[in-house]
Amino acid sequence: MRLLRAGQDSLLIDLDEPGEAQAWHAELLRRRAEGTLTPVREIVPGERTVLLYGVHDLPGLEAELRHWSAPSRAADSGELVEIPVRYDGADLGVVAELWGMSEDEVVRVHSGAEHRVAFSGFAPGFAYMTGLGEPYVVPRRAEPRTSVPAGSVALAGHYTGIYPRSSPGGWQLIGSTSVTLWDLDRQPAALLVPGTRVRFVPDSEGAAA
Amino acid sequence: MSDGKVEVVRAGALTTVQDQGRFGHAALGVPRSGALDQPAHRLANRLVGNPADAATLETTLTGVAIRVTRPVTVAVTGAPAPVYVDGRPAAWGSPVRLPAGAVLDVGAATFGLRGYLALSGGIAVPPVLGSRSTDLLSGLGPAPLKDGDILPLGEPAGAGPPPHHLALWDGPPRELVLPVLLGPRDDWFTAAAVRTLAAGRFSVSPHSNRIALRLDGPALERAVDGELPSEGMVLGAVQVPPDGRPVLFLADSPTTGGYPVIGVVPEARLPAAAQARPGLPVRFTPLRHRRPAAAA
Structure with a gap:
């Protein structure tokens, strides 16, 4: 997992393969729904990335994400x-x-x-x-x-x-x-x-x- | 309910309804949209006593002419242009009373590209996904104005214009200087490409629009061949398609894309880009992000 900055208020989580990106996306949505994610305006998945766009506290979110363990694939099961x-x-x-x-x-x-x-x-x-x-x-x-x-x-x-x-x-x-x-x-x-x-x-x- | 209406007498080259934009739906492929020159749009609203989220008309180069069915306060900001009420000169960048039935004509911009016309009460078309903005990429919001269109006016906020009002314009720039924070995909380009970005003479392409400012100039050389898997895009992204010529993403740009982004222009500089006419010289100043503090 690499964290790449995209401008002043956005972070691109760059992953090796699509399954990981899906798991990270699902985990980010889960934490946002729970209210435990640093406020982010848009969460935009890509094929092997998740863009966190409009981040209030970029260094804070970077530090937070570095402490996450890789989300499990099993957590991901959509409708x-x-x-x-x-x-x-x-x-x-x-x-x-x-x-x-x-x-x-x-x-x-x-x-x-x-x-x-x-x-x-x-x-x-x-x-x-x-x-x-x-x-x-x-x-x-x-x-x-x-x-x-x-x-x-x-x-x-x-x-x-x-x-x-x-x-x-x-x-x-x-x-x-x-x-x-x-x-x-x-x-x-x-x-x-x-x-x-x-x-x-x-x-x-x-x-x- | 106010039943005030705006009648479009002359639609101009491209006039659209715009507000602060459409937020929170990027994951579904919905662009931000909204006024390209947000400070000018906000000033126009302030001058007529509107709240910040009221919709204005964004004009392109040739202005617009309208008539209203009830008296309103109007203000024109953005690209400076002559303003007339029933043929008599009126103030640009200042509140103007427009009587019912009178024609307000905003002429061609003397410099810059996009003007903003605010009317007290705002343009009250129904919001779509939380915004009244016309999105030219995806077709959300009202269509661009045509001669004879009728638009609903909202209820004035009652505050009236502020006591002091003065629109400022720095004068036409001789070139557009855009800082670029490198990344997220600057590693897809050669070191020479970053030097070319910094030293190259670019200019605004006539193919620019609300989606992107396209640039003529030297090509930026890729270090990595092949396709980038599609990823989320931000406003201000400088995307480099296969021809190597950078494209600056503006409000109606797509939310995901498959060409690498060498860097991102801060949003605060996008209004200047929105006022840049085709042919204007453009210079980029690439900057590296400060390294984030080492994790504890």
């Missing part, structure tokens, strides 16, 4: 959300070719894994989900689409993402869902918050209807 997906994306064939398998097998691999929201970004409610494992990596499209429909389920790198609203995008589209990812009348507005566990459930009966 499970099931997302029905119609696997009919325009790039499903491309992904099948990249992985050297049939489209049906891509669906089995993707829906068979338990995914987890590692962090958010790109757009409000856009979750970067991990879970596919090492061999299942996909490059971004060379030519991003100027418009990707809301609800598109897509792959890039080793992540799965779902476009919360229609936007330009360079991820490979494998399917679609009618689930609402971002709803300002909901608390929180994002369905998929960091730490959420996710299962994709194949739905041939018009998930996107």
Whole structure:
């Protein structure tokens, strides 16, 4: 664990691998809820980092964190959300070719894994989900689409993402869902918050209807 | 309830509703947003007797013209600009009474880029996630103004303008000097890149916007190849994309990013960056963090 300063009031906790970052994130949220964490405005997880943004007492927090023992992985178990997906994306064939398998097998691999929201970004409610494992990596499209429909389920790198609203995008589209990812009348507005566990459930009966 | 309204007579190049910003939702990918020149925004509110959290209009280069349905006090701050009420010159940087039906016209900025127009009562669009700000990256908050738009006015706080009021402006800078606290990823760059950051002649790119101040100038050389796993980003981050040209993150910047941040400009210097016009020379002064005291 390395502590890196980001400007005058922020600290980046830099970790060796995603599992550690998830455990640190969960532990930071737990301590904040308990009221035992030095006040921090934002706790922003990354793939292998947790950013503590807007820290009232930076040296104090640094000293505090150095005394923590590495949080245990077991402490981390988020809520499970099931997302029905119609696997009919325009790039499903491309992904099948990249992985050297049939489209049906891509669906089995993707829906068979338990995914987890590692962090958010790109757009409000856009979750970067991990879970596919090492061999299942996909490059971004060379030519991003100027418009990707809301609800598109897509792959890039080793992540799965779902476009919360229609936007330009360079991820490979494998399917679609009618689930609402971002709803300002909901608390929180994002369905998929960091730490959420996710299962994709194949739905041939018009998930996107 | 006040039923005062603001009618947009001339929207200008880019006029948005802004307040102090949207806090506490960065982990969900929600940018801070808010007025880019916070001191100018706060001053405008103070001049019309508004609380600090009232929303103002942020203009870009060409100003804005509005009409109101009830008398209000207005103040224009930020980039200096001519101000007219029904065609007659009125004060910039000072409270001005605007009668119902009269047109307030804020002209083109004489220097600087972004102006702030406060009206007593504030712009009372419904808050989204605790803020009325327009976020151009994620589309939260009201859309940029168009000619003919009608915006609700809030109830004036009743305090009225302060007895002393004077907006100050240092005059147009000949260059923008930005201190940069190195890190968190300065170790992704060569020692030569840090020297280039300190000595290089940069200038504000015309592709700058509320999301980022983009810079033309020498490229910063990376010591580490490959991709940085996406990580949280702060306002003022100087991110370096693959072309090596630094990008300074402003209020509507994304909350996570995958390019290394060589250093962070303190928030207190971002208002100056927000007023920098394209072409303005930019100089960085990289600074190292003081080592934290050794753990006991």
